[in-house]
Amino acid sequence: MDKELESIVQQLMESDRKGRALDLPAPERMELLREVEGYTNDFLDSLEERKAYEAAGYDPTEEDRGFDVGEAGSGMDGILDFIGRRVDHTGLNPASGGHLGYIPGGGIPASAMGDYLAAITNRYAGNFYASPGAVRMENSMIQWTGKLVGYPDGFGGNLTSGGSIANLIAIATARSVKRLKGKDLEKNVVYLSEQTHHSLPKALRLTGLGECIIRHIALDSGYRMDPVALRRQVESDLQVNLRPFLLIANAGSTDVGAVDPLGPLAEVAEDHGLWFHVDAAYGGYFLLTNHGKEVLAGIERSDSVVLDPHKGLFLPYGSGILLVKDIRHLLQANSYEANYMQDTKEQTLEYSPAELSPELSKHFRGMRLWLPLKLHGIAPFRACLEEKLWLARYFRHQVKSLGFEVGPEPDLSVVVYRFVPATGDADAFNKKLAHAIQQDGRIFISTTLLNGMFMLRFAVLSFRTHRKEADVLLEQLRALVRNQ
Ligand SMILES: Cc1ncc(COP(=O)(O)O)c(C=O)c1O
Known part of the structure; x- marks a missing residue:
């Protein structure tokens, strides 16, 4: 071996030896898992005694140096002890049944098991070519939710990290489908209400639509958008040559849980060619109940809708769903070309999440949603x-x-x-x-x-x-x- 090669091989052996710490051998893996499992079991078993909110613990203490990381590692028992004190005993406890604020989260254990499986196998769920099974699982969840909403065949969707990002993709899609140009913005009108979740004005700003005219439509005594006031406003905007572009309705507002009259609102949107977006992040999965089906009637007439499994299906944080009635619209807004992705075009039996969202590499979110539904049933x-x-x-x-x-x-x-x-x-x-x-x-x-x-x-x-x-x-x- 020449000297240069010898040195390269030496370096390789050295880094290999040190880096192997990351690939845990079975006995060590099992021991660490046992410790983590012990911690999570203690956490769940003590939920009854734990508070829903612990006011103390906002001020950083000397102990918070424990958040720093260094060259050398530390033992799992010390790490878990630290997490217990400095993370799981401060502020709000969303796992507690006593959490009755904002829109409460969930955290069903089966979903955590789904996350564990998804993270260990690390299937790449962005592309059908890379993982047909993972993409099929995600698509099956989108299909199930779309049918629950009542969309006819031809819809598409995406599993997102939550409702805010799902709303953002919906608004970007509406902008793309309606082909809004910068110069048109100040003549285009968006209709929403005081009850609209703040993620939507944020999404409008992020997509450059903050310059549109924003109309807040009057509410009835139940804090629901008044469709008569909406129609009047749209017609008066048309008379002065403005362009009604987008209607945003609530299917469960954050403040009071109000559901706008979706059928009558859809009628206005259809009559005047508005994109009709429904934010059902909180309320959407109530469609599983008879009462929900009645209150949410008309949701199927939307062009896009957002639901949050980390709200209505009790998943841990990190799960939203966007549905778009015509999958071609979602494709139009998110399609891309890249030379290094050419192999992925060969297997196109199903659409891939990467074609239908801004994300490329992504968490395999389908597993945390599908596993609990499969395990427990609906x-x-x-x-x-x-x-x-x-x-x-x-x-x-x-x-x-x-x-x-x-x-x-x-x-x-x-x-x-x-x-x-x-x-x-x-x-x-x-x-x-x-x-x-x-x-x-x-x-x-x-x-x-x-x-x-x-x-x-x-x-x-x-x-x-x-x-x-x-x-x-x-x-x-x-x-x-x-x-x-
Ligand atoms: C009605 C509504 N829309 C959107 C959102 C934003 O969802 P996320 O917190 O999942 O981003 C929320 C969150 O509470 C909500 O209640």
């Missing part, structure tokens, strides 16, 4: 959603009997309420109520402003929230308003 998901609908009605009834003012009958599973004391400022009083409940921590609630009034929210969506959690909150509220 029935328990439906039952959990039905329970949430009943819990919202139960809570509204009970909190009203404690003397609280309540908002409209919930369309889905969010109740807004507030206490008006005999004397003093009601907003300040309710702010104090919310603060007291958050400080106690057994239950976490969030608040909002409606027509300028400070409101408390009961948002129930976790699969771990049952009547017991609602009763704990009611008991706390009873005690807090006892002397008012």
